[in-house]
Amino acid sequence: MQIKETTNEGLKRAYEVTIPAAEIAGRVEAEVKKIAPQVRMPGFRPGKVPANLVKKMHGEQLHAQTMNDVIRESVDKVMQDNQLRPAMQPAVDLNEGYEEGKDAVVTIDLEVLPEVEAPDVEGLKLERLTVPVADEAVEEALQNIASQQKSYKDAPKTRKAKEGDQLIIDFVGSIDGEEFEGGKADDAPLVIGSGQFIPGFEEQLTGVKTGDEKTITVTFPEDYPAEHLAGKDAQFAVTVKQVKVEDETKLDDSFAESLGLDSLDKLKELLRGQLEQETNGLTRTQMKRQLLDQLAAGHDFPVPDKMVEAEFEQIWAQLQQEASRDENPEHVLKEIEAEKDDYRNIAERRVRLGLLLSEIGQKNGVEVSQQEMSMLIQQAAQQYRPEDRERFIQYVQSEPMAAAQLRAPLYEDKVVDFLFDKADITDRKVTREELEAAIEADEEAEEAKAKKPAAKKKAPAKKKAPAKKEAAKKDEKPAAKKAPAKKAPAKKAAAKKADDKKPAAKKAPAKKKAPAKKPAAKK
Structure with missing residues (x-):
């Protein structure tokens, strides 16, 4: 193995390593002899397969493995002999057009860490x-929590629902008179003005009272996740089972x-x-x-x-x-x-x-x-x-x-x-x-x-x-957790709420694939 430095400028270093064909061939032959006793082949007793047949069967694989080994060893030797501290993984390349039976020329390019004089840490x-x-500040934080833990109580039956009120509703959705899957729910809670359902749904329930029945018409957004509903006009038969108003949250031991x-x-x-x-x-x-x-x-x-x-x-x-x-x-x-x-x-x-x-x-x-x-x-x-x-x-x-x-x-x-x-x-x-x-x-x-x-x-x-x-x-x-999705397709997709002033919850990152190990060199 011959090593020649080709670049030494500032923090940049480059080396050319020549690995003789004879050295590579010798190591391949040694690997052939090493695995021969384990090779099984019809017509031969275990461990008696001739080396030339073993090489014919496994020679390409053994040669590739040997090349990876000698290239890795050459990189290690360059680092040790020159006492190099690489800043990042060196770039290692095998000469283009390399063929078995010829000398291998490996180039190693890297940057080294600079010599840094550690300062005196005294006197800072x-x-x-x-x-x-x-x-x-504690009271303000407490009030913020209370505002997020809203509770509701039944309103008088004569109260007309307005923004901020909670409705308990049954609804059945249909398109062209046909009910569609997922368009039905019982005892569904809905706060008017929350943007929980698709545009137009909540607004049409403003003014309803407990016991009212109402049919509303809405259009699913063009980008609605369910493709068979996107852009379609739908009718929802809604029964208002209860109008509720926000109840005062008492900050006491029971709340805690x-x-x-x-x-x-x-x-x-x-x-x-x-x-x-x-x-x-x-x-x-x-x-x-x-x-x-x-x-x-x-x-x-x-x-x-x-x-x-x-x-x-x-x-x-x-x-x-x-x-x-x-x-x-x-x-x-x-x-x-x-x-x-x-x-x-x-x-x-x-x-x-x-x-x-x-x-x-x-x-x-x-x-x-x-x-x-x-x-x-x-x-x-x-x-x-x-x-x-x-x-x-x-x-x-x-x-x-x-x-x-x-x-x-x-x-x-x-x-x-x-x-x-x-x-x-x-x-x-x-x-x-x-x-x-x-x-x-x-x-x-x-x-x-x-x-x-x-x-x-x-x-x-x-x-x-x-x-x-x-x-x-x-x-x-960490971002707030996203609220669980409602079964009703009338719900507005959280990611599509352009007018929502709250910060969007972060989506959980997709699970990655483990990185494959890099080869020692590329041909």
């Missing part, structure tokens, strides 16, 4: 903005018990803890930005282009996803496209700070334990289909780059916590509004920094458009 000074949770808690005090205690957790997350975000700014100020070193490109692609994909949800996606896409270079600078600064934090962690013995890593892998495996989870776990355990990518966020948080412990921190009490304003001021400062050659590690996205949100917002609450 940070200000921690803390927000005491006021009783008023209805939520599974022992008392109202316990509910308030829980809410206070949640509010403290929220504000603590904001406090950490603001303090972490201070820390990263201090670290970035004294370090400017080259970073691997491929790492920057990978980080940029993540940011860009998130921005485009957010833009697609905007009411005017084309305008937002045009706006972020004009600032593409700024986001690339942000990606570069993130990579630089990530490498710096990694160096600090290594120098000071910060580690992710095997137990923590196992938990990370198990959590990540849950996003795959059940039948693929074990394969994903094996993939991560066998691919150092995949494991490193999974480990990186937790490792970074542990290094940040280590630096917080080392820093001289002064506390200042502020209101939540003041804390949020401080974070927003950091975001505005980030916009200015993005126009410079370096960009911040955890730069928030810009506020000019909804698409410009922070690409990885760890403290974001």
